[in-house]
Amino acid sequence: MIVVKVGGSLGIDYDALCADIAELWKAGQRLVLVHGGSAETNRIAEALGHPPRFVTSPSGYTSRFTDRETLEIFEMVYCGKMNKGIVERLQRHGVNALGLSGLDGRILEGKHKDSVRSVENGKVKVLRGDHTGTVERVNTDLLELLLSSGYLPVLTPPAASFEGVAINVDGDRAAAAVATALRAEALLLLSNVPGLLRDFPDESSLIAHIPASDVESGLEFAQDRMKKKVLGAAEAVAGGVGRVVFGDARIASPVRAALAGRGTVVS
Numbered sequence: 001m002i003v004v005k006v007g008g009s010l011g012i013d014y015d016a017l018c019a020d021i022a023e024l025w026k027a028g029q030r031l032v033l034v035h036g037g038s039a040e041t042n043r044i045a046e047a048l049g050h051p052p053r054f055v056t057s058p059s060g061y062t063s064r065f066t067d068r069e070t071l072e073i074f075e076m077v078y079c080g081k082m083n084k085g086i087v088e089r090l091q092r093h094g095v096n097a098l099g100l101s102g103l104d105g106r107i108l109e110g111k112h113k114d115s116v117r118s119v120e121n122g123k124v125k126v127l128r129g130d131h132t133g134t135v136e137r138v139n140t141d142l143l144e145l146l147l148s149s150g151y152l153p154v155l156t157p158p159a160a161s162f163e164g165v166a167i168n169v170d171g172d173r174a175a176a177a178v179a180t181a182l183r184a185e186a187l188l189l190l191s192n193v194p195g196l197l198r199d200f201p202d203e204s205s206l207i208a209h210i211p212a213s214d215v216e217s218g219l220e221f222a223q224d225r226m227k228k229k230v231l232g233a234a235e236a237v238a239g240g241v242g243r244v245v246f247g248d249a250r251i252a253s254p255v256r257a258a259l260a261g262r263g264t265v266v267s
C-alpha cells in the first residue's frame with residue numbers, strides 16, 4: 001500500500017500524475033490519493049470577493065483562517081473542481097476512482113479548533129470562528145471496503161469534527177494519518193519543488209536523505225508551508241510508515257520517480 005499526497009500549488013502536472021497512478025494501479029499497486037487545492041482556492045476566493053487570510057502561529061506555522069464563508073469556498077474548490085478534475089482524469093485512464101472528502105463516511109475525523117493564535121505586527125492575537133483541526137482518526141474500514149472492491153479512493157479535506165462539523169485540516173498531515181492507519185510502506189508528498197531544499201528556492205540544494213530518527217532536523221530548512229510537510233513526515237515515520245519521500249509533481253512519472261528515490265527520502 002502506498003499513499004500519495006499531491007499538493008495544490010502552481011506548476012503541478014495533474015495529467016502526468018494521473019497517467020502514472022493509472023499505470024501503477026493497473027499493475028496491481030494498492031494506492032490511496034490525497035490532494036490539496038490551495039492555489040486554486042486562493043484564486044476563486046479572490047474572485048468571489050472573500051480573499052484568503054493566512055495566519056502565522058507563534059511557533060511559525062502558517063495556516064488558512066477558515067471562517068464559514070471560507071470553508072464553503074474551500075469545499076467548492078477542493079471537493080468540487082479539484083477532486084472531480086482528478087477523478088475524471090483517472091477515469092479517462094480506465095481507473096475506477098472514487099472522490100470523497102474527509103466528511104464523507106467520516107473518513108477523516110478530528111477535534112474542531114475554534115480559535116487560532118496569530119502573530120500580527122509582533123503581537124499575538126486570538127482569532128475565533130476558525131473551522132480547523134487535526135486528523136486524529138481515519139475510517140480504515142471504509143477505505144479497505146473501497147479498495148477491496150476495486151475503487152481507488154481520492155481523498156480531500158475537509159475532515160469531520162467529532163461533532164460532525166466540517167473542519168479544514170492540513171493535507172500533508174491528513175495523508176500521514178491515512179498512511180499510518182493503512183500501514184502503508186510509503187508516503188509520497190508531491191509538490192512543486194524537487195524536495196526539501198537546504199537553501200530554498202535554490203533547486204540545486206536538494207537534501208537527498210533525512211534519517212527517520214531525525215526528521216525534525218528538516219524543520220531547520222523548511223520555511224512556511226514546507227514545515228507542515230516535515231511535520232507530516234515525522235508523524236508518518238513515527239507511526240510506522242517505512243519511507244516518506246518529498247517529490248516533484250511537475251515532472252513526468254512523478255510517482256514512480258519518487259518511489260525510485262528522486263526527491264528527499266526520509267527513511
Ligand code: ADP
Pocket residue numbers: 006007008009036037038190191192193195196197198199200221222223224225226227
Ligand atoms: P502543496 O500545496 O503543493 O502541498 P505547499 O505550498 O504546502 O505545497 O508547500 C510547498 C512549498 O513550500 C513550496 O512551493 C515552497 O514555496 C515552500 N518551501 C519552503 N521552504 C522550502 C524548502 N526548504 N524546500 C522546498 N520548499 C520549500
